Amino acid sequence: MAIIVQKYGGTSVGTIDRIKNVAKRIIEQKEKGNDIVVVVSAMGKTTDNLINMANEISDNPSKRELDMLLSTGEQISTSLLSMSLQAYGYQSVSLTGFQAGIKTEGIHTKNKITDIDIKKIKEYLSKGIIVVVAGFQGVNEKGDITTLGRGGSDTSAVALSAKLNCTCEIYTDVDGIYSVDPRLFPNAKKLDAISYQEMMEMSSLGAGVMETRAVEIGCKYNIPIYVASSSKNIKGTYIKEYDKTMEEKMITGLTVSDDILMVTINNVYYTSKNIARIFEKIAEYNVNVDMISQTAPFEGYVNVSFTVPRSDICSIDEIMNELKKEMKEIEVSKDENISKLSVVGIGMMNQSGVAAKVFKLFADNDIEFKQVTTSEISISYTIDSNDKQMAVTILAQELNL
Numbered sequence: 001m002a003i004i005v006q007k008y009g010g011t012s013v014g015t016i017d018r019i020k021n022v023a024k025r026i027i028e029q030k031e032k033g034n035d036i037v038v039v040v041s042a043m044g045k046t047t048d049n050l051i052n053m054a055n056e057i058s059d060n061p062s063k064r065e066l067d068m069l070l071s072t073g074e075q076i077s078t079s080l081l082s083m084s085l086q087a088y089g090y091q092s093v094s095l096t097g098f099q100a101g102i103k104t105e106g107i108h109t110k111n112k113i114t115d116i117d118i119k120k121i122k123e124y125l126s127k128g129i130i131v132v133v134a135g136f137q138g139v140n141e142k143g144d145i146t147t148l149g150r151g152g153s154d155t156s157a158v159a160l161s162a163k164l165n166c167t168c169e170i171y172t173d174v175d176g177i178y179s180v181d182p183r184l185f186p187n188a189k190k191l192d193a194i195s196y197q198e199m200m201e202m203s204s205l206g207a208g209v210m211e212t213r214a215v216e217i218g219c220k221y222n223i224p225i226y227v228a229s230s231s232k233n234i235k236g237t238y239i240k241e242y243d244k245t246m247e248e249k250m251i252t253g254l255t256v257s258d259d260i261l262m263v264t265i266n267n268v269y270y271t272s273k274n275i276a277r278i279f280e281k282i283a284e285y286n287v288n289v290d291m292i293s294q295t296a297p298f299e300g301y302v303n304v305s306f307t308v309p310r311s312d313i314c315s316i317d318e319i320m321n322e323l324k325k326e327m328k329e330i331e332v333s334k335d336e337n338i339s340k341l342s343v344v345g346i347g348m349m350n351q352s353g354v355a356a357k358v359f360k361l362f363a364d365n366d367i368e369f370k371q372v373t374t375s376e377i378s379i380s381y382t383i384d385s386n387d388k389q390m391a392v393t394i395l396a397q398e399l400n401l
């Protein structure tokens, strides 16, 4: 008998009717003779609502307590789904991350799975019981409940598939992976397959459809991930090892991230020591710098700009206050009205001209970009957020995405 891991996201279990619908889909697979492990996210916007409640109590709630709170969302959906399966006459059991043997380490709210003790899950499966596991959570070495970062149920599902050595099916509110988020470009093309490497790059650059770490685990253990609709029976997209048929395209996808903040420090007295000092200070606060640019020295001074995750805005304020004590003449400004657009494609490794093509499209349409960075398979541009929609539409149309 084959084991299948199926994961259902928040929207897909957002109402009682949807939970019942998910139960019916699981039963269809069970009836085909499969052993089923289901991973679920919290219903609808539950996790957001829990975070808002915590923020009403405190500006800086304890991360341990946050994990305790956030993990409750998935307990509601798993127990309701298990009850629904039972109501249809099937044996099932809901398990928290801890009960499912999911061990984690790291800092609270951003834990990583280190191992899964699948003994209990296997025992239930051997008795024909459908196992419903709470996604997004585990337990650390101290016995505290932990969570895996937003969107982390994908990671729970792929990690379970890796441990159970079976394929992973991710069911969501979109019917596959598209070249561009269909919410931003409704004419985007659905991909039959995409390589782990490209999906990882797209996820890390802002494509929220799959959590980056989940794809990383899929890649490491060579677990095919099938992404499809939780409500319609149409063919989805496989995330799998790169193969030659995927090579024809130079650009596979376009992603957008609004979650960035651009910081500009004007009037930096130009010595390499001063520039190093700025980035040393940022590193001390564990803030991840993404794009960096610097003007040419003018009368001994330069302006330095860089982008960081928007969630680090408080740390940036503290860092800049400290730097101002050391470099009295600097002036700092922050721009939150910034978006990052990235084009991604494995074909870029052996073909040139993508950057030039995008520069030309921006120039022809009066879109100014502020910074550019490249990796082996992607090029990213920061632009004014007001130009975002126009830029997405033009790039998607002209690059045939």
Ligand code: ADP
Pocket (backbone or CB within 6 Å): 008, 009, 010, 011, 012, 041, 151, 171, 172, 173, 174, 176, 177, 178, 179, 180, 181, 182, 183, 206, 207, 208, 209, 210, 253
């Ligand atoms: P779930 O709650 O099921 O985990 P998510 O909201 O995390 O669902 O992910 C699904 C959403 O991802 C879709 O509604 C879609 O708007 C968005 N998305 C972003 N980029 C893409 C893409 N390239 N292809 C498909 N969906 C995308």
Ligand code: ASP
Pocket (backbone or CB within 6 Å): 009, 010, 041, 042, 047, 048, 073, 135, 136, 149, 150, 151, 152, 153, 154
């Ligand atoms: N419920 C969690 C979140 O909203 C985990 C997930 O949906 O995957 O981030």
Ligand code: MG
Pocket (backbone or CB within 6 Å): 009, 151, 154, 208, 209, 210, 211
């Ligand atoms: Mg998700």
